[in-house]
Amino acid sequence: MNNLHRLDLNLLLTLDALLAEHNVTRAAERLHLSQPAVSVHLARLREAFGDPLLLPGPRGMRPTARADALREPLRQALEGLAQAVAPSTPFDPAAADQTWRVAATDYAESAILLPALAAIRTLAPGTRLAVLEAVPPRMARQAEQGEVDIAFHTTEGAPSGLRARPLFKESYVLAMREAHPKAKRRPSLKQFCDLEHVIVSPDGGGFTGVTDEALAEAGLARRVVLSVPHFMAMLHIVAHTDMVAMVPERLVRGNAALKIMEPPLAVPGYEMTMLWHERRHRDPAHQWLREQIVAAVGT
Structure with missing residues (x-):
């Protein structure tokens, strides 16, 4: 038939x-x-x-x-x-056994997922969380095909076609080890430029960023002597050498090994956004996960 x-x-x-x-x-x-x-x-x-x-x-x-x-x-x-x-039933985190897949950089892991992890594990102990490498050109396709549930990206340049929720605005601070010879007082602009800087270059090998753009507008340049692909490596280097770094403030908040201070020039920050596909938007489990993340980052 x-x-x-x-x-x-x-x-x-x-x-x-x-x-x-x-x-x-x-x-x-x-x-x-x-x-x-x-x-x-x-x-x-x-x-x-x-x-x-x-x-x-x-x-x-x-x-x-x-x-x-x-x-x-x-x-x-x-x-x-x-x-x-059937009408969707309320999500019961205590009985849930979902595996969520999230696309995040190591910055987003530390600044967004880590603050949310304790509540997720306490309230939904049967669930699992898989963190995938964030590759912006793939995010929209991965979300559409169900390969990732949530992705994190700066609002500027975020992939189009996805639902978006701004999470917070981030600012840059100057970080150096607690016992750094220059840690006693905020450096002048000249002293700042003379320090040895380490920079994160996600694409690999870059030696300039938004700080260098801000300095260039004032006709200045700093000494960038090391480029690494990940924030965690940069923080380890700063904590154990005399190199310094301009870092997102949330990444070093409460880090006792580092001396944190305002830089001697204004450097534009950025806004972080949570992204997901329309197909997940009304799913009660997905809504619950998004709520935990929003609550954890304090907005």
């Missing part, structure tokens, strides 16, 4: 009831229909399947071999359809 368009849902529900009851009258009562209406449905089903489906017997009706073969697949299909159209 390959003419599925000839069968509407009401006919399939009637067939399911007939296969369960083996009796037109009882099937009609179960469906809240009249007996003649169920008889009409049975006639249409016999025509559609090219099989009598149910035959008269000594104790009601006996299913044919075709009807017996239909019974379990039809029941499973109707149960699946009922679940698909």
Whole structure:
């Protein structure tokens, strides 16, 4: 039977009831229909399947071999359809077993995911969180195909076509080790330029950033002597050498190994945004995860 368009849902529900009851009258009562209406449905089903489906017997009706073969697949299909159209139930984090996949840089791991992790683990202990490398050109496709649930990116330059929630605005501070020879007071602009700087270059090998752009506008330049691809490596280097770095403030907040101070020039910050696809927007579990992240970062 390959003419599925000839069968509407009401006919399939009637067939399911007939296969369960083996009796037109009882099937009609179960469906809240009249007996003649169920008889009409049975006639249409016999025509559609090219099989009598149910035959008269000594104790009601006996299913044919075709009807017996239909019974379990039809029941499973109707149960699946009922679940698909049922109203979404509230998310219960204590009973959840989801695996969430998040695209994040090591900065976002530290500044966004780490603050949210304690609440997620406490409230939803059966869930798991997988952090994937954030590759901006892939984010929209990964979200659309369900490969990631959430991604983090600066608002400027964020991939288009995704739902977005601004999380916070970030500013830059000057970081150096606590025992650095220049840690006693805020350096002058000249002293700042003379210090040895380490910079994060996500694409690899870059020696300029927004700080250098701000200095260039004033006709100045600093000494960038090291370029690394990750913030965590940069912080380790700053904590154990006399190199300094301009770093996002949230990344070093509360770090006792570092001396943090305002830089001697204004450097533009940025805004961090949480991104997700429309297909996940109304999912109760996804909504709960987004709420935990928003609450953790303090907005």
